[in-house]
Amino acid sequence: MADTITVTDNRTGKSYELPIEHGTVRAMHLRQIKANDADFGLMVYDPAFTNTASCRSHITFIDGDEGILRYRGYPIEQLAEQSSYLETAYLLIFGELPTRSQLDQWVHDITFRTFIHENVKKFMDGFHHDAHPMGMLVSTVGALSTFYPESKEIFDEEVQLLQIHRLIAKMPTLAAFAYRHSLGLPYRYPDNDLSFTGNLLTMLYRMSEAKYDPDPVLERALDLLFILHADHEQNCSTNAMRSVGSSHPDPYSAIAAACAALYGPLHGGANEEVLRMLTQIGSVDRIPEFIKEVKAGHGLLFGFGHRVYKHYDPRASIIKTMAHRVFEVTGRNPLLDIALELEKIALEDAYFIERKLYPNVDFYSGIIYQSMGFPVAMFPVLFAIPRTAGWVAQWREMLQDPEQKIARPRQVYLGYDQRDYVSVERREPGGTPVASGAGQAAR
Ligand code: ACO
Numbered sequence: 001m002a003d004t005i006t007v008t009d010n011r012t013g014k015s016y017e018l019p020i021e022h023g024t025v026r027a028m029h030l031r032q033i034k035a036n037d038a039d040f041g042l043m044v045y046d047p048a049f050t051n052t053a054s055c056r057s058h059i060t061f062i063d064g065d066e067g068i069l070r071y072r073g074y075p076i077e078q079l080a081e082q083s084s085y086l087e088t089a090y091l092l093i094f095g096e097l098p099t100r101s102q103l104d105q106w107v108h109d110i111t112f113r114t115f116i117h118e119n120v121k122k123f124m125d126g127f128h129h130d131a132h133p134m135g136m137l138v139s140t141v142g143a144l145s146t147f148y149p150e151s152k153e154i155f156d157e158e159v160q161l162l163q164i165h166r167l168i169a170k171m172p173t174l175a176a177f178a179y180r181h182s183l184g185l186p187y188r189y190p191d192n193d194l195s196f197t198g199n200l201l202t203m204l205y206r207m208s209e210a211k212y213d214p215d216p217v218l219e220r221a222l223d224l225l226f227i228l229h230a231d232h233e234q235n236c237s238t239n240a241m242r243s244v245g246s247s248h249p250d251p252y253s254a255i256a257a258a259c260a261a262l263y264g265p266l267h268g269g270a271n272e273e274v275l276r277m278l279t280q281i282g283s284v285d286r287i288p289e290f291i292k293e294v295k296a297g298h299g300l301l302f303g304f305g306h307r308v309y310k311h312y313d314p315r316a317s318i319i320k321t322m323a324h325r326v327f328e329v330t331g332r333n334p335l336l337d338i339a340l341e342l343e344k345i346a347l348e349d350a351y352f353i354e355r356k357l358y359p360n361v362d363f364y365s366g367i368i369y370q371s372m373g374f375p376v377a378m379f380p381v382l383f384a385i386p387r388t389a390g391w392v393a394q395w396r397e398m399l400q401d402p403e404q405k406i407a408r409p410r411q412v413y414l415g416y417d418q419r420d421y422v423s424v425e426r427r428e429p430g431g432t433p434v435a436s437g438a439g440q441a442a443r
Helices: 027-032 076-082 085-094 100-111 118-125 133-147 157-183 196-205 216-228 236-245 251-263 270-281 284-295 314-330 335-348 350-354 362-371 376-400
Strands: 004-009 014-019 060-063 068-071
Touching: 014 027, 068 076, 068 085, 068 314, 076 216, 076 314, 085 100, 085 157, 085 196, 085 216, 085 376, 100 157, 100 196, 118 133, 118 157, 133 157, 133 251, 133 376, 157 196, 157 251, 157 376, 196 216, 216 314, 216 362, 216 376, 236 251, 236 376, 251 376, 270 284, 270 335, 270 362, 270 376, 284 335, 314 362, 335 350, 335 362, 362 376
Parallel strands: none
Antiparallel strands: 004 014, 060 068
């Protein structure tokens, strides 16, 4: 049997045989299907890309129906158990697990670049005292491009790699400085004797002590959370990274765009919303009333639902298990009881069952972050730090892909046909009526 599909255009009676590659048809192959010679050709209409593959990728595999997530073929459960965030970042970016010497060099190259230019501190100081740390991160990571003008040489392998080291290394420093600024505390410089997450904890929490000693359980828990958040194929922020990156700016500018996309409550801002939601519910007995409101269309059950997972998000299962280890150190977060009961009730409810709404990665991560002492405003920032590895891996893959060009979707124009300019004296409220109707399929 041929790997093709035959399409018959009922407007003309003509048939077209289109190749099927990797379970897809090329949208451009539809262009030959025309109603008449003047016709532009058929396009696909797919708002929010719900059924459109924008690239071919070798990085992350998700089977949303089965609840499977793999980085470069390795199951997320195995990486969470046995790998570290920096090793996972190497895997995502270069495609293979590093040898011992490659890993040592990689860790060194990143650790060596954790410091930021002193001038960054100055514009960090310019933010208002209650500025949201994610807003500060979006701006400061974009501003790094002005410190590294050579970063525009994106096709120079050596320059590209240097920016990758810098980005992974400096995101925790920017994040920690944003946090310290919001509390009016002095910035703490990186401690390069510590692990990636140990160093982050130091920059966040060290006060007068000469050397901060991070709790190994929390250090490891944070590292594990970073592994789980490192990549998730073509999500909203990765799509922003690829889309902005496709016009070939330096990677700092593209990462700023990705961070901005992550900031939204439907994406990386969701765990912040989960915490607010759980706090607002306040007690287990108020859950049924809350669920009733959600089902009536008054708000969302944040931390539930996913564009791809129509099954339990595998990251949520790992986090739920890990939560208990963290609580042994931090004490039990009372919001966990509300979350567990909320999950139980939702998973038994026809509304959530029919729509295949299950807990996603954000449902439990916020509770852990809060127990570790992070304010909710830091949650999206804690997402952006590890997702940097995925963003740069996807950006690099895009630059190496000969099929990729500047991203530029089409539209279906349904606005006015041509109409004549009307002077301000003659205009009527609500617009000047025109004779011809809307609906010109312009390209
Ligand atoms: N609570 C209540 N109802 C929901 C929820 C939810 N969390 N999510 C989806 N639904 C409902 C929708 O209202 C819709 O109902 P309808 O068919 O009666 O209109 C149906 O389920 C399908 O939902 P869509 O919005 O079409 O699904 P989509 O794939 O577009 O959205 C999304 C996915 C954005 C994640 C959505 O589920 C949501 O808003 N969830 C809450 C926010 C959240 O937790 N985001 C984190 C995602 S994970 C991440 O980014 C790391």
